[in-house]
Amino acid sequence: MAFDAAACGMWAEMYPILSRDRFGLAGNLTGRAEAHVLRLAFVYAVLDGSPAIGRDHLAAAVAVWEYAERSVACIFGDSTGNPLADDLLRLLRAALPNGLTRTELQDATGRNLPANKIGQALGVLLLAGLARSEPRSTGGRPAEVWFAVTGGSARTRS
Structure with a gap:
């Protein structure tokens, strides 16, 4: 037809x-x-x-x-389908507007996850437009601070 x-x-x-x-x-x-x-x-x-x-x-x-x-x-909602990424997003939203460093995220997850797992989950959030990172000066090596993106829209929504 x-x-x-x-x-x-x-x-x-x-x-x-x-x-x-x-x-x-x-x-x-x-x-x-x-x-x-x-x-x-x-x-x-x-x-x-x-x-x-x-x-x-x-x-x-x-x-x-x-x-x-x-x-x-x-x-x-904006569930990623990745349980760790979803947990990290909840943590980042609770930490607004200050954000969380990778170390703080590691601490919040009980320090029982490899750093690369957290990195992969943060990558999911970054690609989805649900989180962003920026460097923060610490006097030594800059810290990577992560923030939930406000506004609630993932990159693929219209």
């Missing part, structure tokens, strides 16, 4: 939005949005007895998808 002319134009506008990268656990659950919306639009067209997917079918499918996406975001 093909799109009619109006739906074809709408699909061209919606496709980049639907196919964007999504982050974290919510992103994993809402991936391939374009395929799901297309399937929903197809079902609506069939149920309507239409020979083509129309603008109304596509608009209804997008509305259902947006509702599902908001529901997933409400439930899972």
Whole structure:
């Protein structure tokens, strides 16, 4: 089944939005949005007895998808799917606005994790746009201080 002319134009506008990268656990659950919306639009067209997917079918499918996406975001928020990264993010948010050094993060996790594990988890947060770091002068070797990014938006949300 093909799109009619109006739906074809709408699909061209919606496709980049639907196919964007999504982050974290919510992103994993809402991936391939374009395929799901297309399937929903197809079902609506069939149920309507239409020979083509129309603008109304596509608009209804997008509305259902947006509702599902908001529901997933409400439930899972900006969880990364990495338990250590999620724990570190909670610590960093609690430490706002001062941030925490790597040593303080190591102490807060009970000093039983290798530094590279903490580094990997911080990398997840950095790539997601959920945390940032900056050097802090200490009189000797500068400390690396980590901060939760405020505003609550990961890099892949629209």
